[in-house]
Amino acid sequence: MSFVGLTRDEEQRMLKEIGVARFEELLAAVPQEVLLEHPPRIPGPLSEIELRRLLGNWSRENHAAELVSFQGGGIYDHWIPAAVDALASRSEFVTAYTPYQPEVAQGTLTAIFEFQSMMAELTGCDVANASMYDGATATVEAALLARRQTGRKRVVVAGMVHPHTVAVLRTYLDAAEVTVVEDSSGLAAVADLRAAAGPDTACMIYQQPNFFGLLEDSVALHALAHDMGALAVAVCDPIALALIEPPGRTGADLVVGEAQCLGNPMSFGGPLLGYFAAKQALLRGLPGRLVAETVDRQGRRGFVLTLQTREQHIRREKATSNICTNQGLMALRATIHMGLLGRLGLREVAELCVQKSHHAARFAAAIPGYALEFEAPFFREFVLRCPVEARRVVEAGTEFGVSPGINLGRFRPEWRDLLLVAVTELRNADEIDRWARTLQKAGGAR
Amino acid sequence: MIMPRRLLIEQGGAGHRGPALPACDVPKRPLAELLPGVALRAELVFPQVSEPEVVRHFTELSTLNHHVDRGFYPLGSCTMKHNPKIDEELAGLAGFAKAHPLAGDDATQGCLRAMVEVQRLLADITGFAAVTTQPAAGAHGEMTGLLLIRAYHRSRGEGEQRRRVIVPDSAHGTNPASASLAGYETVVIPSGADATVDLEALAKALDDRTAAVMLTVPNTVGLFEPRVLEVARLAHAAGAQCYMDGANLNALVGRVRPGDLGFDVMHINVHKTFSTPHGGGGPGAGPVAVAKHLEPFLPVPVAVVQQDGRVRLDWDRPRSIGRVHSFNGNFSVLLRALAYMLTLGPEGLAEVSRVAILNANYLMRRLAKSYDLPNPQHCMHEFVLSGRGLRRYGVKTLDVAKRLLDFGVHAPTVYFPLIVEEALMIEPTETETFDRLEHFASAMERIAAEAAEDAELLHQAPHTTPVGRLDEARASREPRLRWSVP
Numbered sequence: 001m002s003f004v005g006l007t008r009d010e011e012q013r014m015l016k017e018i019g020v021a022r023f024e025e026l027l028a029a030v031p032q033e034v035l036l037e038h039p040p041r042i043p044g045p046l047s048e049i050e051l052r053r054l055l056g057n058w059s060r061e062n063h064a065a066e067l068v069s070f071q072g073g074g075i076y077d078h079w080i081p082a083a084v085d086a087l088a089s090r091s092e093f094v095t096a097y098t099p100y101q102p103e104v105a106q107g108t109l110t111a112i113f114e115f116q117s118m119m120a121e122l123t124g125c126d127v128a129n130a131s132m133y134d135g136a137t138a139t140v141e142a143a144l145l146a147r148r149q150t151g152r153k154r155v156v157v158a159g160m161v162h163p164h165t166v167a168v169l170r171t172y173l174d175a176a177e178v179t180v181v182e183d184s185s186g187l188a189a190v191a192d193l194r195a196a197a198g199p200d201t202a203c204m205i206y207q208q209p210n211f212f213g214l215l216e217d218s219v220a221l222h223a224l225a226h227d228m229g230a231l232a233v234a235v236c237d238p239i240a241l242a243l244i245e246p247p248g249r250t251g252a253d254l255v256v257g258e259a260q261c262l263g264n265p266m267s268f269g270g271p272l273l274g275y276f277a278a279k280q281a282l283l284r285g286l287p288g289r290l291v292a293e294t295v296d297r298q299g300r301r302g303f304v305l306t307l308q309t310r311e312q313h314i315r316r317e318k319a320t321s322n323i324c325t326n327q328g329l330m331a332l333r334a335t336i337h338m339g340l341l342g343r344l345g346l347r348e349v350a351e352l353c354v355q356k357s358h359h360a361a362r363f364a365a366a367i368p369g370y371a372l373e374f375e376a377p378f379f380r381e382f383v384l385r386c387p388v389e390a391r392r393v394v395e396a397g398t399e400f401g402v403s404p405g406i407n408l409g410r411f412r413p414e415w416r417d418l419l420l421v422a423v424t425e426l427r428n429a430d431e432i433d434r435w436a437r438t439l440q441k442a443g444g445a446r
Numbered sequence: 447m448i449m450p451r452r453l454l455i456e457q458g459g460a461g462h463r464g465p466a467l468p469a470c471d472v473p474k475r476p477l478a479e480l481l482p483g484v485a486l487r488a489e490l491v492f493p494q495v496s497e498p499e500v501v502r503h504f505t506e507l508s509t510l511n512h513h514v515d516r517g518f519y520p521l522g523s524c525t526m527k528h529n530p531k532i533d534e535e536l537a538g539l540a541g542f543a544k545a546h547p548l549a550g551d552d553a554t555q556g557c558l559r560a561m562v563e564v565q566r567l568l569a570d571i572t573g574f575a576a577v578t579t580q581p582a583a584g585a586h587g588e589m590t591g592l593l594l595i596r597a598y599h600r601s602r603g604e605g606e607q608r609r610r611v612i613v614p615d616s617a618h619g620t621n622p623a624s625a626s627l628a629g630y631e632t633v634v635i636p637s638g639a640d641a642t643v644d645l646e647a648l649a650k651a652l653d654d655r656t657a658a659v660m661l662t663v664p665n666t667v668g669l670f671e672p673r674v675l676e677v678a679r680l681a682h683a684a685g686a687q688c689y690m691d692g693a694n695l696n697a698l699v700g701r702v703r704p705g706d707l708g709f710d711v712m713h714i715n716v717h718k719t720f721s722t723p724h725g726g727g728g729p730g731a732g733p734v735a736v737a738k739h740l741e742p743f744l745p746v747p748v749a750v751v752q753q754d755g756r757v758r759l760d761w762d763r764p765r766s767i768g769r770v771h772s773f774n775g776n777f778s779v780l781l782r783a784l785a786y787m788l789t790l791g792p793e794g795l796a797e798v799s800r801v802a803i804l805n806a807n808y809l810m811r812r813l814a815k816s817y818d819l820p821n822p823q824h825c826m827h828e829f830v831l832s833g834r835g836l837r838r839y840g841v842k843t844l845d846v847a848k849r850l851l852d853f854g855v856h857a858p859t860v861y862f863p864l865i866v867e868e869a870l871m872i873e874p875t876e877t878e879t880f881d882r883l884e885h886f887a888s889a890m891e892r893i894a895a896e897a898a899e900d901a902e903l904l905h906q907a908p909h910t911t912p913v914g915r916l917d918e919a920r921a922s923r924e925p926r927l928r929w930s931v932p
Contacts, residue, residue: 002801014805027803029669029672030702035702043788055539058559058560062542062553062556063553064553074548079467082465091513092509094529095513096511096724097524097526097724097726104510108726114453116928120928133586162772168769168771172627244486244487258772266547268778270776270778296916304918306925323585323586326727329727338492343490346490351477352470354477379481428471
């Protein structure tokens with residue numbers, strides 16, 4: 001089965017028009033010795049019925065569907081209104097490509113324009129682009145923009161940025177050019193940063209809330225970055241931005257991050273949705289696609305890709321980035337999601353995350369052996385020190401039907417007793433009870 | 447009368463809202479107590495619209511798009527083929543969609559198994575030793591491949607010396623852009639008279655400063671590189687690595703394995719060859735396949751099948767280039783590709799390239815009667831016409847592209863590759879029927895005739911689309927990149 005609809009008669013007519021007797025003649029330029037006699041022996045062909053059975057079985061090997069998730073660490077289980085799936089799965093959106101012909105792509109272009117508008121508003125920035133692959137590569141692009149802008153090399157990571165984001169930064173840049181300054185408080189330490197950074201620093205990158213869920217003092221960090229002539233880069237959770245003062249309004253030059261939480265499933269970590277927002281002054285240095293409003297010849301409103309001379313297909317080796325295909329459909333989902341929740345709903349989600357996560361944290365701290373690891377205010381997510389290894393707590397969850405959090409020991413051995421717990425608006429009091437019982441059981445089993 | 451289209455922010459208003467959230471069922475505390483010292487935002491200027499109106503808004507927007515499910519989409523180099531619906535259903539299964547990437551290997555065996563299976567199938571199809579599925583798109587794959595090459599040269603003490611990447615002038619723009627990102631200098635070599643690699647130019651450019659040669663096979667003109675084995679031999683003799691841009695793999699699948707052509711590394715655009723939907727600009731996925739000697743450098747973590755059949759993510763790869771993605775790449779896109787490959791099976795795979803090549807050659811010969819065909823060789827899965835012959839009527843390729851939209855088909859890729867003037871790059875794919883090809887050919891022929899008879903009709907095209915030609919100069923002069931609040 002290859003979704004081909006061609007009869008033998010039609011094929012003969014085509015070969016005749018082409019002027020060859022056999023299909024093989026069309027492959028004259030291919031060296032004989034590399035032409036396969038038989039296609040590679042992959043499995044299949046499978047009918048829909050067989051395929052549904054096979055992949056259905058595999059999907060059930062994951063514990064995901066039956067466990068209630070308290071997992072976070074960059075990927076969150078948030079409410080996705082039914083209308084998001086219904087609208088975003090329309091094939092008019094799904095089976096179109098990059099809007100190269102704007103006259104027949106106003107649907108995609110308008111939605112991107114709305115995405116840019118909402119991300120700019122959320123972040124407090126002047127402009128936002130059409131999307132990046134994920135939060136980590138968006139952060140890399142921010143660092144690269146800062147380097148081009150300042151002519152400096154070094155990138156300073158302030159406090160607990162997600163370890164995977166730091167890892168991707170180190171892959172793209174030279175590891176020696178990335179300086180990480182952490183502190184036992186769990187927050188970025190301004191004095192240490194002042195000592196570690198200097199006139200060679202292109203940008204200072206912090207995460208808000210940080211990897212541990214803690215809220216950083218963004219104003220102080222922006223000021224510190226600017227003191228040394230560096231750009232301030234905030235890597236932000238967009239739902240938190242519905243609640244807290246957006247960093248773009250208090251001096252951040254670039255606000256980037258992961259927007260999976262806006263209407264996109266966790267899906268084992270992909271596809272995700274990187275976003276990229278900036279001050280107006282940095283517009284011409286932005287990576288990726290941008291959509292602008294304009295008019296057609298009759299003066300009707302329309303939208304087009306713009307400032308393409310920044311991009312690889314025009315500028316080639318001098319482009320601001322190599323990105324071409326991005327995360328369009330994820331951005332569409334986020335746009336529909338934000339449109340549905342709107343001004344009140346998004347704020348409500350953020351507040352519910354705070355109420356529920358703080359409720360869970362208070363609950364946990366009262367269980368013998370458990371304690372909150374950090375004192376600073378947190379959003380949606382917190383670190384629990386457990387009386388046993390955190391992986392034991394994770395294992396205990398199955399009995400209560402919950403995934404109680406992320407075992408931080410998977411990142412660093414010295415974190416093996418730490419559990420990272422996220423509580424979103426989806427979790428109710430009963431689920432939080434079951435989660436707490438998991439902690440009790442795991443703690444008591446010491 | 448049709449209501450004028452409005453943005454979401456211009457609809458509804460205070461008092462309107464979408465679907466409701468449940469009431470808070472845990473004891474509420476004042477935010478100031480929970481978040482002491484945290485500055486909260488005073489306002490969020492966002493849409494306030496009811497669910498029915500949001501549904502209408504996006505449904506109406508969707509009707510303004512051309513898309514594969516509606517009609518022919520011969521966008522060269524993009525392989526706009528049919529996207530099977532079963533793949534969407536399977537990618538959305540709760541067991542996959544709700545899987546958390548940090549849940550641990552034991553809790554995600556189904557995902558890991560699927561990941562290993564995609565990697566194995568892609569390795570078999572491309573003839574390479576190993577595959578990473580972390581890169582999220584083709585250009586991301588290029589970057590990853592070049593970092594692998596960089597790590598390889600460094601491991602041999604030649605990292606400092608080999609700082610150049612050779613690309614032909616017909617290459618996709620992402621190739622030189624990715625080279626720059628990986629810290630390389632791009633050396634462009636001119637194509638020969640037949641639009642394929644000029645071996646002499648290549649030999650002259652190659653030396654002990656060359657890190658890699660990047661080649662697209664078939665190339666962007668749609669031609670198989672007849673001397674590809676010689677290209678690889680020359681590159682390797684100079685100590686360079688050979689990178690294949692796999693954007694055009696649809697022409698080879700099931701028939702030729704890039705690993706047999708002498709390449710060391712390639713990326714695969716699964717949203718092209720393996721039929722995952724393009725989503726209005728993504729998500730794609732750009733797995734990278736490598737020969738044995740590059741395997742130690744693959745991004746971490748690597749999915750490994752243990753003796754007991756269970757799959758583990760292996761982080762202990764001291765020579766790895768590191769991570770290139772937050773988690774596991776565009777996993778659900780890869781699931782769709784897996785479903786597609788399994789649907790095809792071996793014979794179906796070979797049928798893809800056979801019919802893709804047949805369709806392209808047929809269209810090319812038909813259209814060569816009304817448009818210039820700069821390279822008359824048999825093509826592979828796509829071909830490039832030139833609209834230069836219409837210049838005498840004052841008609842450009844852009845006008846042809848815009849007029850095509852009136853016939854319910856998408857325009858080809860235009861003005862690329864750069865080595866063909868007034869280029870029209872046409873890729874029909876294997877899922878188009880003879881009827882569809884005939885309709886497209888007729889439309890193209892009619893447009894060629896219109897150019898001679900009524901050039902103004904083409905200059906004013908398109909006539910039947912939701913909007914007419916848009917003022918791009920105005921858009922970029924003082925770009926309006928976000929809505930203004932009414």
